Amino acid sequence: MTTRxxxxxxxxxxxxxxxxxxxxxxxxxxxxxxxxxxxxxGKSTVMRVLTGEATVFSGSATRRDGLRVAYQPQYxxxxxxxxxxxxxxxxxxxxxxxxxxxTLPARLAALLDVRVDxxxxxxxQLLMVWAAIxxxxxxxxxDEPTNNLDTDGEALxxxxxxxxxxxxxxLVISHERDFLTQVVDRMVEVG
Amino acid sequence: xxxDLLFDPLFRLPFFTGLVFAVVLPVLGLYLRMREEWLAxxxxxxxxxxxxxxGSLTGIPPLLAALGVAGGGVAARGLVRRxxxxxxxxxxLGGWAAMILGAQFSHHARTLAQTLVDGQLYxxxxxxxxxxxxxxxxxxxxxxxxxxxxxRARLFPGHDRANGQPVAAxxxxxxxxVAAGVALASMAMGVMAAFALMFVTPWVAFALAPGWxxxxxxxxxxxxxxxxxxxVIALVGDLPFGPAFVAIVVGLALLRLLPRR
Numbered sequence: 140m141t142t143r144x145x146x147x148x149x150x151x152x153x154x155x156x157x158x159x160x161x162x163x164x165x166x167x168x169x170x171x172x173x174x175x176x177x178x179x180x181g182k183s184t185v186m187r188v189l190t191g192e193a194t195v196f197s198g199s200a201t202r203r204d205g206l207r208v209a210y211q212p213q214y215x216x217x218x219x220x221x222x223x224x225x226x227x228x229x230x231x232x233x234x235x236x237x238x239x240x241x242t243l244p245a246r247l248a249a250l251l252d253v254r255v256d257x258x259x260x261x262x263x264q265l266l267m268v269w270a271a272i273x274x275x276x277x278x279x280x281x282d283e284p285t286n287n288l289d290t291d292g293e294a295l296x297x298x299x300x301x302x303x304x305x306x307x308x309x310l311v312i313s314h315e316r317d318f319l320t321q322v323v324d325r326m327v328e329v330g
Numbered sequence: 331x332x333x334d335l336l337f338d339p340l341f342r343l344p345f346f347t348g349l350v351f352a353v354v355l356p357v358l359g360l361y362l363r364m365r366e367e368w369l370a371x372x373x374x375x376x377x378x379x380x381x382x383x384x385g386s387l388t389g390i391p392p393l394l395a396a397l398g399v400a401g402g403g404v405a406a407r408g409l410v411r412r413x414x415x416x417x418x419x420x421x422x423l424g425g426w427a428a429m430i431l432g433a434q435f436s437h438h439a440r441t442l443a444q445t446l447v448d449g450q451l452y453x454x455x456x457x458x459x460x461x462x463x464x465x466x467x468x469x470x471x472x473x474x475x476x477x478x479x480x481x482r483a484r485l486f487p488g489h490d491r492a493n494g495q496p497v498a499a500x501x502x503x504x505x506x507x508v509a510a511g512v513a514l515a516s517m518a519m520g521v522m523a524a525f526a527l528m529f530v531t532p533w534v535a536f537a538l539a540p541g542w543x544x545x546x547x548x549x550x551x552x553x554x555x556x557x558x559x560x561x562v563i564a565l566v567g568d569l570p571f572g573p574a575f576v577a578i579v580v581g582l583a584l585l586r587l588l589p590r591r
Contacts, residue, residue, distance in 0.1 A: 186488075187488065189492055190487075190488030190489070190491050190492040191488070191491040191492065192487075192488055192491070207493060208489075208492040208493055209489065210486060210488050210489040210492050211486070212486065212487055212488060216485065224536050224537070225364060225484075225536065226535065226536055226538075226539040226540070226541060226542055226544070226545040227481070227485075227541065227542050228540065228541040228542070231481075231541055231542050231543075232485060235478055235481055235482045235485065235486075236482070236486065236489075252540070252541075254540065254541070267485075267486075270485075270486070271486075271489075280492070
């Protein structure tokens, strides 16, 4: 028997006004669901409904009671402000997200004591994605996880998403349709 | 040189009052910088200064009035959805204008305004030491709880909100802590001294510390070191504490030029 983690029903959402919808989809435990669509069609807005940053104008996004969520935002460390210099070690970031160091890929484990602002763009992205994946959440929200990842990083991410523990699920936004084709069980067209 | 002044019991209360702020403010400044709101320190400092002057004009205890007006700044920040330093720039300008204009209406207010500019730490008394200690106690309880949440809100915005955590209340609580600390420190050691502690020492720590815990320790250590040196120089040299302290802290900024690991 499957467990439905998220049900999106007739959702129209946005900020000052709606930018996406109406949209219907669901995510069940054990699934990886992809959100696809052209740039600016409102894919990230759907996730921002779940993080409380976007407004629901009609319809609903209903979560299973007690659902734990891990969110990897599209723009992680690179806000462009003064805080792009930040004295945080990789291990401190992982601790913030309750990630066990035993589950880390070797290429990230080797960087545990490096400051995050001294990582390359690809290393930073791998860290941000892994901090979400390693969080003990039921539903992973990954917004453009392949940005800046090299081929090996993408392969590692694809393997990990394909072998999610039963009971967990992921909602993935990516402009890379090839990547999504490899990892998702279903795709939802947005816009 | 009057070195014996350093051991005069008259200066013990001011010494310990300033020492409390020298430890606490740099750590608060570290989190402000991480949130890209470092100008908040100067904004709340000016509001606190204006509150002190308004208090002396209206018969309200200046310390209480400083906290009240700085609290108004926190409320204004809560109403502005977009984060950033623009609102704090307005607080600086408005607070400065109110402080200087208010000082024209009574001798007592003028003296207080001058003290806020000069940073005459040596005039602080038992009431300010006790207030500083009470603030430090709240800080010691609140920060370990706030720290992880503030860092997560910066690196993974939306994550805690997606899990039903009261993120807005968290930001409000932190801003209240900052505004209270800055207002109290401004009244004790001067507006610019409070700002220097919250801006320069975290700025250096951001460049040199290998991690967050090290940055917390380093910024507090730099604050204490600068404070001890400035306290001695100002007392022995018969100089106003505020400018002497700010000059030392600004000198610390050169540490950013050290090679980074």
